[in-house]
Amino acid sequence: MSTAPTLVVIGGGPRGTGVIERIAANALELYGDLPLDIHLVDPYPAGGGRIWRPDQSPLLWMNSMAEDVTMFTDETVELAGPVVAGPALHAWAEDVRAGRVTPDAEPAVLAEIRGLTGQDFPSRRLQSAYLRWTYERALAALPPSITVHEHRTTALSVTGPRGSRQRVRLKDRTEPLLADLVVLTVGHLDAEQEPEQAELSDFAARHGLIHLPPDFTADTDLTALPAGEPVIVRGFGLAFIDLMVLLTEGRGGRHENGVYVPSGREPVLYVGSRRGVPYHSKIGYTWTGERPPLPRYLTPAWADELLSRPGPLDFRRDVWPLVAKELGHAHYHRLFTAHPGRTTLDPEVFDAKYAAADPGSPELADLVAGAVPDPADRLDLDALDRPLDGVTYESGEALQEGLRDYITADLTRRHDPDHSTDLAVFLGLLSAYAQLIRLGDIGNWWHGFFSYLASGPPGPRLEQLLALSRAGVVRFLGGSVTVEADEERGVFRASAATVPGEHIEARALVEARLPDPSLRHTASPLLRTLYEGGAAVTDTGLLSVDPGDSRIVDREGRPHPRRFALGPFTTARNSGAFTRPRTGGPAFRQNDAAARAALTFLRDLSCSGRIAS
Incomplete structure (x- = not known):
């Protein structure tokens, strides 16, 4: 039996791959040539994991352009370990075409790679091949003394005292893995149904209806x-x-020159939400010129001051005002530097007065109104967040036309560099996200707002949505949607504040969202046992981790010496396991800190001779 220390990584998707890449990058400095066994546990192929697995519909795209996706660090990432450069997705595709890289991919994916440009939105199957190659490259970079063992199965529990080896129980295996240290990188979670969803499912079962809960x-x-x-x-x-793609093109329909040609097998989708509009289109141009200096107001010192305050933080009171000012700084810096003809004040004077004004104050509003004559050039975050608030239409047909106009205007603006302030706000959002991670669980609103503005669909998808709307396959409901279960009629009924007095009845209801990442409602036996075993969670159910190195924190506030967790189910969740090149990559920083802490712990354990047999 090996006497080498054992590290178990649970989750082989991009986050687990990133941790292994950082172990490889830091091993020479922190671990030398000491032996180490790494056990990687995931029922899906390593690299992509479940979400980015290769066996999914070719119709499903990434929502980022190929040039905006990387798994590798650069000099913009704040990390203690070494930067190890690597290709972004589009550059990797160039390497494949040049014969420098030979990926393990199906012929259809190889054909897609041959035609891929930096501005294309790749299929998720192509991203899976990139992630698999990244994983294999990380394995090849490990010292010969470090061995990785893959287990294509599910981890069911992690138990064991704080001061000794952990026991990782696996499905389809009688004996547990014994681990000196465990890192959880399990990604998004399945969940048990919330009370409302359970009631809707029960209603559907009683009446022979269809209810598809969040998934x-x-x-x-x-x-x-x-x-x-x-x-x-x-x-x-x-x-x-x-959902739209799988129920239209996935059922044999096709798009031809902006017109949708139905197959006849599509349902009619009546879609609505709180906002009542789709996420904003991905921006369709690249940055030129001077970048806004970020962070300007959301500095580490600001975060330190917030964290030093007694009691819980209130996001709207304590955090949002300065976030809004930071986003405004990015917006107006770009407006004054790239579009000075649309301003009436010296940029240095504006910047000084903007810095001196309190967030959200009348003085700030007056400054902007005087310096930026056109209201369309001013940043109105409330209007961006809820564009249909206070808006009503006389009929459902009028709403269809109104939302098509709204989506068309959004597409036009997001592809017009004359509105490059939008891209500046996007950069501000990325910078803000990196700072807000330090604050822990700040509620769900911020993450939803970020996704709505910064992580929307590719422009071509919204063009397809318009075509489906014109074809009558998609119908818009509006904002502030409510859904009722009508026991007497045995149907679901939806209505929206945007069209007062109208409603739609249907025998099918689909909840088009991911389950909430709450340990209190998780369907994962692994995370449930952690929760039941004393791991701390926040009010929204996120797993509490140490912001420094991602060690799991217990309910007494103690970081566990042998358990780490990274991902969207933790208080250190961020916008993704991969990122745009040269944007700081907060996930990479977290991976590096966790990998260095793990290697240091395992080195000290090995050198002290305290490895259990």
Whole structure:
């Protein structure tokens, strides 16, 4: 039996891959040539994991352009370990075409790679091949003394005292893995149904209806949704876009020159949400010129001061005002430097007065109104967040035309560099996200707002949405949507504040969103046992981790010496396991800190001779 220390990484998707890449990068400095066994546990192929697995529909795209995706660090990432450069997705595709890289991919994916440009939105299957190659490159970079063992199964529990080896119980294996240290990188979680969802499912079962609760769209069985029948869809984000594609092109329809040609097998999707509009289109141009200096107000010192305050933080009171000012700084810096003809004040004077004004104050509003004559050039975050608030239409047909106009205007603006202030705000959002991670669980609103503005669908998807609307396959419900279960009629009924007095009845309801990442409602036995075993969670159910190195924190506030966790189910969740090149990559920083802490712990354990047999 090996006497080498044992590290178990649970989750082989991009986050687990990133941790192994950072172990390889830091091993020479921190671990030398000491032996180490790494056990990687995931029922799906390592690299992509579940979400980015290769066996999914080729119709499903990434919502980022190929040039905006990387798994590798650069000099913008704040990390203690070494930067190890690597290709972004589009550059990797160039390497494949040049014969410098030979990926393990299906012929259809190789064909897609041959035609890929930096401005294309790749399929998720192509991203899976990139992630698999990244994983294999990380394995090759490990010292010969470090061995990785893959277990294509599910981890069911982690138990064991704080001061000794952990026991990782696996499905389909009698004996547990014994681990000196465990890192959880399990990604998005399945969940048990919330009370409202359980009631809707019970109602559907009693009346022979269809209710699809929150889930990963690619994993949802959509065959029960009948052709030609109305389906109420609650949720207008990226999960809806996937649903839309799978129920239209996935059923044989096709898009031809802006017109949707139906197959006749599509249902009719009645879609609405709180906002009532889709996420904003991805920006369709690249940055030129001077970048806004970020962070300006959301500095580490600001975060330190907030964290030093007694009691819990209130996001709207303590955090949002300065976030809004930071986003305004990015917006107006770009307006004054790239579009000075649309301003009336010296930029240095404006900047000084903007810095001196309190967030959200009348003085700040007066300054902007005087310096930026056109209201369309001013940043109105409230209007961006809820564009249909206070807006009503006389009829459902009027709403269809109104939302088509709204989506068309959004597409036009997001592809017009004359509105490059939008891209500056996007950069401000990325910078703000990196700072807000330090604050822990700040509630769900911020993450939803970030996704709505910064992580929307590709422009071509919204063009397809417009075509489907014109074809009558998609119908818009509006904002502040409510869904009722009518026991007497045995149907679901949806209405929206945007069209008072109108409603739609349907025998099918789809919740187009991911399950909430709450340990209190998780369907994962692994995370449930952690919660029941004393791991601390926040009010929203996120797993508490140490912001420095991602060690799991217990309910007494103690970081566990042998358990780490990274990902969207933790208080250090961020916008993704991979990122745009040269944008700081907060996930990479977290991976590096966790890898260095793990290697240091395992080195000290090995050198002290305290490895259990």
